[in-house]
Amino acid sequence: MLFGRGKKSKAEPTEDSPTDQADAATSQRDAGVVASGTVKGDFRLSKGPLDASEIDSQDGYVDLGALLIEPVEGLQLRLEVEEATQRVVAVTMDLDGSSLQLQAFAAPRSEGLWDEIREQIGESVSSQGGEVEEISGTFGMELVAKLPTDSADGGQSFRAARFMGVDGPRWFLRGVIGGEAALDRGAAEGLENLFRKVVVIRGDNPMPPRELLQLRLPKDAAATDHHGAHAEAPELQQPERGPEITQIG
Template structure:
């Protein structure tokens, strides 16, 4: 059984500050769906998927614009903007690795990942980090090394992998951190989560890069209060969120 955590996103503190422990709500865990029945249209071998490409939600958790696959031991954490109380993203952690997922509106006729990669690379470089644009399982991706400060004040480097997929009128971005950012074997489970995401794009007109609406599961249930502690580390840079370049999830 995984844990579903609710957190709030906030302002512009430095990336080195620790995040507060979010609140916990249990959600079911399972394995990604395999195959379809003969009467159903065949699901593409690899996603992320558009909702029109799948016949059912399967063993995924419904977060509104994102249906996220769940695995045994996977811990999910919703990111909430304290000012607007809107859900801005979801993070999944497993075995010392993290995956942040966000879905955005995109133009009907063109993708935006090429442009977004350039912006991420420019921002990381501006912060004093380094970036490599390399091929990956989802196409071109960025391997970034982001300057950070440890809890005891020492300078360090935080690795992160930025992956992105352009879909029909949507763009899905993932950020792999922890072991998954540097170790291929550690990354595979979270890559399978990202590959199994279904994006549900509503028919409303939206400007490009507008965050697609995410919702909390089991909204009628009051979360239990968790003890304070450190949340998994995530990169501080979000090139698609309107506002400051440096944000921190709290």
């Protein structure tokens, strides 16, 4: 696995009967409740990603601070760095010619952000002359965006991006697939598997909604042996600018 560093400029409530309440309590007890308050076995847990409280150990993951990534053969990682502040604002995973960019944000405890953010992404894409389609995807409602771009022969073409969003306990994780996998669901399978295995570390500090959770280089990145002494450790690459249409807020 290679590692690089990039640069980046309610439904109404109903009243349950005592029997229903007892059944629900039993089911919740049997499933188990994690520290964050999320009931194990809920919809998000069945598809991922996971909260840090929902895994037994952090061993074997690439530790990027707010995100834990499970390494796989052929995976390359790039950190996107905001030029003005030099803070890491995203991680991009390259696999089989396509990419998946990840950003994790603080979120309210009682309500999600994805519905609101999808609308904002659609407005942003439309303002750039692009097209956006809302689809039912692997992780719920998703967006496929197409933005106009200049082709190599001087004509007009487009670049596509598939936006996925998952609301977790006090966090929101957004993934943006680019390349062939943005439109080809078969080609996206590897990146989807990576996305479902991502672990988000929200932390206990109070944070306003939509504030980026802090990412960083792995602690052992600087000590990587480029000649294979530590084959599982990441290798640093040259920076490059991240895609503009993935901005939020």
